[in-house]
Amino acid sequence: xxxxxxxxxxxxxxxxxxxxxxxxxxxxxxxxxxxxxxxxxxxxxxxxxxxxxxxxxxxxxxxxxxxxxxxxxxxxxxxxxxxxxxxxxxxxxxxxxxxxxxxxxxxxxxxxxxxxxxxxxxxxxxxxxxxxxxxxxxxxxxxxxxxxxxxxxxxxxxxxxxxxxxxxxxxxxxxxxxxxxxxxxxxxxxxxxxxxxxxxxxxxxxxxxxxxxxxxxxxxxxxxxxxxxxxxxxxxxxxxxxxxxxxxxxxxxxxxxxxxxxxxxxxxxxxxxxxxxxxxxxxxxxxxxxxxxxxxxxxxxxxxxxxxxxxxxxxxxxxxxxxxxxxxxxxxxx
Amino acid sequence: xxxxxxxxxxxxxxxxxxxxxxxxxxxxxxxxxxxxxxxxxxxxxxxxxxxxxxxxxxxxxxxxxxxxxxxxxxxxxxxxxxxxxxxxxxxxxxxxxxxxxxxxxxxxxxxxxxxxxxxxxxxxxxxxxxxxxxxxxxxxxxxxxxxxxxxxxxxxxxxxxxxxxxxxxxxxxxxxxxxxxxxxxxxxxxxxxxxxxxxxxxxxxxxxxxxxxxxxxxxxxxxxxxxxxxxxxxxxxxxxxxxxxxxxxxxxxxxxxxxxxxxxxxxxxxxxxxxxxxxxxxxxxxxxxxxxxxxxxx
Numbered sequence: 001x002x003x004x005x006x007x008x009x010x011x012x013x014x015x016x017x018x019x020x021x022x023x024x025x026x027x028x029x030x031x032x033x034x035x036x037x038x039x040x041x042x043x044x045x046x047x048x049x050x051x052x053x054x055x056x057x058x059x060x061x062x063x064x065x066x067x068x069x070x071x072x073x074x075x076x077x078x079x080x081x082x083x084x085x086x087x088x089x090x091x092x093x094x095x096x097x098x099x100x101x102x103x104x105x106x107x108x109x110x111x112x113x114x115x116x117x118x119x120x121x122x123x124x125x126x127x128x129x130x131x132x133x134x135x136x137x138x139x140x141x142x143x144x145x146x147x148x149x150x151x152x153x154x155x156x157x158x159x160x161x162x163x164x165x166x167x168x169x170x171x172x173x174x175x176x177x178x179x180x181x182x183x184x185x186x187x188x189x190x191x192x193x194x195x196x197x198x199x200x201x202x203x204x205x206x207x208x209x210x211x212x213x214x215x216x217x218x219x220x221x222x223x224x225x226x227x228x229x230x231x232x233x234x235x236x237x238x239x240x241x242x243x244x245x246x247x248x249x250x251x252x253x254x255x256x257x258x259x260x261x262x263x264x265x266x267x268x269x270x271x272x273x274x275x276x277x278x279x280x281x282x283x284x285x286x287x288x289x290x291x292x293x294x295x296x297x298x299x300x301x302x303x304x305x306x307x308x309x310x311x312x313x314x315x316x317x318x319x320x321x322x323x324x325x326x327x328x329x330x331x332x333x334x
Numbered sequence: 335x336x337x338x339x340x341x342x343x344x345x346x347x348x349x350x351x352x353x354x355x356x357x358x359x360x361x362x363x364x365x366x367x368x369x370x371x372x373x374x375x376x377x378x379x380x381x382x383x384x385x386x387x388x389x390x391x392x393x394x395x396x397x398x399x400x401x402x403x404x405x406x407x408x409x410x411x412x413x414x415x416x417x418x419x420x421x422x423x424x425x426x427x428x429x430x431x432x433x434x435x436x437x438x439x440x441x442x443x444x445x446x447x448x449x450x451x452x453x454x455x456x457x458x459x460x461x462x463x464x465x466x467x468x469x470x471x472x473x474x475x476x477x478x479x480x481x482x483x484x485x486x487x488x489x490x491x492x493x494x495x496x497x498x499x500x501x502x503x504x505x506x507x508x509x510x511x512x513x514x515x516x517x518x519x520x521x522x523x524x525x526x527x528x529x530x531x532x533x534x535x536x537x538x539x540x541x542x543x544x545x546x547x548x549x550x551x552x553x554x555x556x557x558x559x560x561x562x563x564x565x566x567x568x569x570x571x572x573x574x575x576x577x578x579x580x581x582x583x584x585x586x587x588x589x590x591x592x593x594x595x596x597x598x599x600x601x602x603x604x605x606x607x608x609x610x611x612x613x614x615x616x617x618x619x620x621x622x623x624x625x626x627x628x629x630x631x632x
Contacts, residue, residue, distance in 0.1 A: 035529030039446065042438030043455055046499055049435075050458050053473045053496070060476060108372045115369035130621070131377035137613045138383065139557025141584045142606045145591045146383060149599060194376060221347040224362040245464070252466025254560035255588065280468050280560070287472075287564045291480055303472040307465060314464035 054307070061301035063294055072301060076267055078286065085298035087305065092268035093182060093261065093276035094309070098250040100186030100272070101193050106243045108190075109197030114227055116198075117205055129202075136195035144259035147188045152179035152260055160273055175271040178262065183272040185261040192253060193246035200242025200321070204235040241320030248313035252306060254280035279306040384610060391603030399604065404570040404586070407595045414605055416572055420487070420581035421556055424566060427491025427576065428555055432498030433548055439499065440506025440544075445532055462500040470496045471561025479565060487573065487580035490566030494555040501554060505547020509540040546620050553616040557609055559584035583609050 026033045064072055064085060075086020116129050156179030163173040172183075208231045216226045232239075262275020263285050282302045290299045398413040405412030443456060470493045478489035513536050521531040537544070559582075562568070568585035569578075583605050590602035 029527050029529075031530070032528045035532070036446065039438050039442050042435050043442045046435050046439050046503075047455065047458060049496060049499075050462065052477075053469065056473055056476050057469070108376075111369040111372040112376055114365070115373040119366050119369060120373070128373055128377050131380050132373065134614055134617060135376060135380050137553065137557075137617050138380070139559070139584060139606075139609055139613060141557070141559040141587050141591075142383075142387070142610055145587060145602055145606055146386070148591055149602075150386070191379070198376075216347070219345050219347040222358050222362040224365040225347060225358065227365070248464050252468070254466060254468040255563070255584075258560075259588075259591065280466060283468055283472060284560060284563055287475060291483075296480075300472065300476065303469055307469050310464055310466055311461060314461055317464075318460055 057300055057304040057307060060297055061304045063297040064301045067294060072298075073305075076265055078265055078282065078298065080289065080295045083294055085294060087277075087279060087282060087298075087302050089265040089268060090277040090279045090282045090302065091305070093185075094251055094278040094280075094306075096268075096270075096272075097182055097185040097189055097257065097261070097276070097278060098247055100182070101189035101250045102243060102247055104190045105193045105197055105246060106239075109194050109243075109246070110201045110239060112194070112198045113201035113205060114231075117202055118223060118227060118231075132195060132198055135191070136199070140192065140253060140256040141259075143188055143192060144256035147184060147256060147260040148180070151187065152184050155179050155184055171270040172272045175273040177273055178275060180260050180262040180275055181273050182261065182276045185257045185276070185278070186272065188256050188260055189250045189253060192256065193250050196249060197239075197242050197246045200245060201235070201239050204238025204242070204321075205231050208234045237320050237323055241317045241323075244313050244317035244320065248310045248317065251313065252280060252310045254284055257281055258284045279303075279309075384607075384614075387603050387606045387610065390600050391605070391607040394601055394604035395607065399608075403572060407593070407598060412601075414583065414586060414601075414608070416570060416581040417583045417586040417605065419572060420566065420568075420585075421583045423487055423576070423580055424490045424494055424562070424582055425552055425556055427487065428494035428498055429548075429552065430495070431492070432495035432551065432555075433502055435495070436499045436502025436547075436551070437506050437544065439503035440510060440547075441532065441537075443503070443507040444510035445536070459500045459503050462496075463504070466560075467493075467497050467558055468560040468564075470494075471564045474561070475564040482577070484577065485565060485567035485579040487566055487576040487578065490562050490580065490582070491576070493561040493565050494558060497555050497558060497561070498551040501551035502544075502547050505550065506540070506544050509543025509547070510536060512543070513539045542623055546623055549616050549620055553613050557584055557613055559588055563588070 022033070025036070068075065068085065072086050073091060074088045075084065076088040077084045077086055078090075079085065112132060116125060116132070120128060156177050160173070160177030160179070160183065164177065167173050212230045212234065213226050216230045217223075221229070257278055258281040261278060261281055263277060263281055264275040265277050266274050279302050283299055283306075286295075286299050286302075290296045398411050399415075400413060400418065401415050402411055402413035403416045404414070439455065439459060443452060443459075446452075447455065473496070474489040474493040478492060479485055517535060517539060518531055521535040522528075526534070562582050562585050566582055566585065567579040568581050568589060570581065573580045587602045587605040587609065590598045590605065593599055593602075
């Protein structure tokens, strides 16, 4: 008790001293004071912007939150005529397309990282790594263009009928092949999150101590066994962090998904050929008419939910990556 | 009590039979094949995408592309001048706000940032990168478009500027931290004040790295579509007022892709080609500036 009082007094006097230092700065070196003040002002502006974004989304969602409550999450109508709104199909679509992307992108991405770090011949490594990294730089509208004009027609004509013929007993591959739909969106997302997952897997596997690899090699292990027993267990948590970072991107991807997913609020089903919706494509499709009332509020709440989901995934990912003592992944713009 | 070998753990990697050895070697070869396949396929996909987009779009890249505005379907000619102008205006507006804010945040984190405030700022910057860009479009739409009853270049610039902040901030912080302590001490020892040291010694020493971050941020926002859809909106006319809708390369690609006319769809490939070349040239330039094709890792 006493200790805590005295320590708070200490910190109080420390704070007072800090103010005195600031004041002295103002009188003796006004230039430094100005520069510091300007920097702090701009940083506070950035913080105010973040707070502002959150506040705008929360305050404008209140009408639908009050009207529909939790039903907004499950209701499948987005119906301005009857003034009922819900994002059930969109939440389902967001998660099923992202899950699809993760199922394929994580093993492929980690495999690519293993090849680029371990197996790849030295001369090939630089150029190949550059190509893989550049994949992340392709604007999503270009991926969407390719998805809508090339991938979707191909899926409708050949891909989906083939899947139906050979794997049609699975619930995923039933229904009418339509090209655009959940499957196309999932495939597009796989391509889009792959570079992130690979880049982070490469970063975290690169910090595995060389001695640990060499120890296993000395015992007579094959290079795969070195990866399997010395590298992957060490990098596991970091890889999981990278995968969740990729998940965050998949959840929020807007334009490419909007172009290939079909944009229909079909009831949740595992049939991947069906067209669907995601939270972000609801916003992109509905904002045009939604300028007031509950309709407006419903679009904003879709955004708020999206913000919430992506924030949670990002925070989780950063905690996992930070456990390796590397809060930042160098040379990567996410 | 025991014989010398009984207490020693057996080496699991010691080949003890021909069959086991073959299985282990097989697993290794399988791993090489699979991982190589993945990596080569991913690289090949990028090359294929560039080649495919170029094969359909290249014939539209001519003088008209850079000087004419889009024309109605059926007419000949027409180009992307409005989109190019719009992207330049939007990126310019975004840079005007995003670069100072981003750099100030980077300077703060590297030079002044200590204690809880720095942790909060660093956390915010990190989370800003992970927030879907359409959220910032939504924000600008609510505060600027809806009250004004008009889409505008200004709202697009605001949305893009927020997207720029974390990229610029992180790049600046990272390179400013790399500036050696001795350099700062030397400057202070010569009698320079803190602000003079930062502005005249530290920032110039980190100049190329900061520029790299700015270029990356510009490349990133130049390709953004979703936030512009609900702010800048797009138009096929030239626009001189930042309070009215403006076009952008990604918006025009989006529009033309959804067009029912094959000729317009093909023009979308032309825009996509220009956008991809811009982005990839930027990342090549950045790589060249930051030390070539050094592979990351070992």
